[in-house]
Amino acid sequence: MSVRSSDEVVIVRGPGRALPAENGLSGLLAAYHLRTEAEKGAAVADVDGLPDRYRAEIADPRTAFADDAVLVAMSGGSAVGCLVVTAPAGGRSEIKRLWTDPALRGRGIASGLLDAALAHAAERGVGVLRLSVWVWRTGAVALYERFGFAVTESWDERDQLVCMERAV
Template sequence: MAQASPDSGQFTIVPEPITGADAAVVLERYVAELAELFPAGFDPRRAAPPEPGDFSPPRGYFLLVRDGSGSAAGCGAVRVLEPGIAEIRRMWISPVLRGQGAGRALLGDLELHARKLGCSAVRLDTAGELGAARALYGSAGYAEIPAYNDNEYARHWFEKVLP
């Protein structure tokens, strides 16, 4: 799904395999940024690791964000957590696209893909250090809920009933 970006011209958001080369690039950048932000670093294997196939149909989707030049500049994943409930994971936008609507567009596309998976609600968790993410989720209609997983990096858990 193409989205207009006021400052950089365009970005696109499309499902791609999480095993692809561009997915590896953005996931590495995501992990590196979290490692810098978190006082004790970040090990993605300790953050409620997914099962193989979680982010591929029919159990989920991995979405890649590309900037106007076609470079990989963000990602997000959605998977079925339990019947009727999806979970958003690994949502990240490159600093070059931040503030241009890419994060909000990605969140909306992840919600659309959750609906394709037959889910009527979406959950996600986030770290205390990620204030901008919490603000985005709140402004997009997510309500804070009690912890639904044991992700040691998470300090906030959210849910949204999809329209």
Template sequence: MTARIPVSAARVEENRSHPRLRDLLAEYHLFNQAEKGTAVETVAELPAVYRGEAEDPAGAFAVDTVLLVTAPGDDTPSGCAVLKASRAGAAPEIKRLWIAPEARRKGLAQALMAEALRRAAASGAPAVRLTVWSWRQEPLALYRSLGFATVDSWDERPDLVCLEKPLGSEEPLGSEEPLDVIERLTPEAVRAHAPAGLAALLVDAVDSGASVGFLAPLEASRAAGWWSGAAEEAAAGVRDVWAAHAPDGSLAGVVTLVRTGADNGRHRGEIARLLVHRSARGRGLGRRLLATAEAHAAATGLRLLVLDTQTDSPAERLYRGAGWTAAGSIPDFAADPAGTLRPTTLYYKRLG
């Protein structure tokens, strides 16, 4: 597995004249043209506005903030992003987020986004916005996990999703506290984490009173067995699993998305096993995990999500705050870890 870099460990600098920036922007635009079905071979063949950015970024972004990110131990930046200056009263926009393919899945995109958001907040902007193609699942999941939400389009190109994030209502974005990195786990990774990290999350949830299908005390071996089964479901395409890696490398949280097998239910999925370790609670990780799963569900064609949770549990506040609707409660639906029967509330959320 690729080593994750804490957000605070990557070096982010502002430099619109760095010689590496031309290459990064050229890679971005050539990839983007190919992705849109209008591939070209060279920078010279790009549309004029994009060609100008790749050939003369200092001139193209003269009034904007250009950020470059370098991984620890490297001398050359591996990624870039541009925070466009606010124009005509509109919120500043993050553009041209690009990480070189060989440097991905290391947390560098998160580092760039954190710095861009910090600078936008420091400028006094009430919000920041961006656009992303609907088929770009991983970037869309990243933006959702950072609190961006879909808004009315300001760019009418088909398949372009417009997102916006309010600023000023959360903890200071300039904090040096590293962020947990959320990653979609392969079936092999689920199997590898099952005996330790994932089992520990499930045991911790049961020990702290969460109603997640088990009675206390839950043995680690049984918890690991459940995750081994989840790995098989992941391999079969039935269950997607995301884990949050804490800065020290441990697993701080997990969420899964289960797809319905019935022919008449292929439009919906279920959020299950949203777990955040007690040591990682209170910093918005549950919301980020939920947003990541929701974004992936929408990007892969699901139109409805459902879940159930113990009535009056802390999880209800999370779901209501994330825009989920309570459909009703069932008394004595499931036993809590102590064995007492408790009511459960069913929730749903429409996507798109």
């Protein structure tokens, strides 16, 4: 896997590479899941209250995302943003877990991660990149639209989830 760099955004893992969990990736994933549960009206006090599948990602990202590419934005040796690109299947990959430290938003970290995700997908021969986002995350929806993602028919049955995709 090639390592791409755009300011502070680097792909730090592809299949078979180490994850920087000690530098904050697990913390970013925990913040993502805790915030999402709260926004869905199912707030939990801490990681122990999250569903098993989310706790597994936080506890061991290496295993949870074993076949996927985990992109991490680093600043001062710490993870400040993350994004997962699933392994291609049928010419498609999916973006998951885009999250940036709330204190650092507005600095282009999410855009850098999306740029790196698109480049990664292109290098892998992915034809379509897709994602799902909660309807109330209007800033994220607008960001994805700026990157050429368009709303498409839902592949997920969860209420208030917007499904989007774009050609790579």
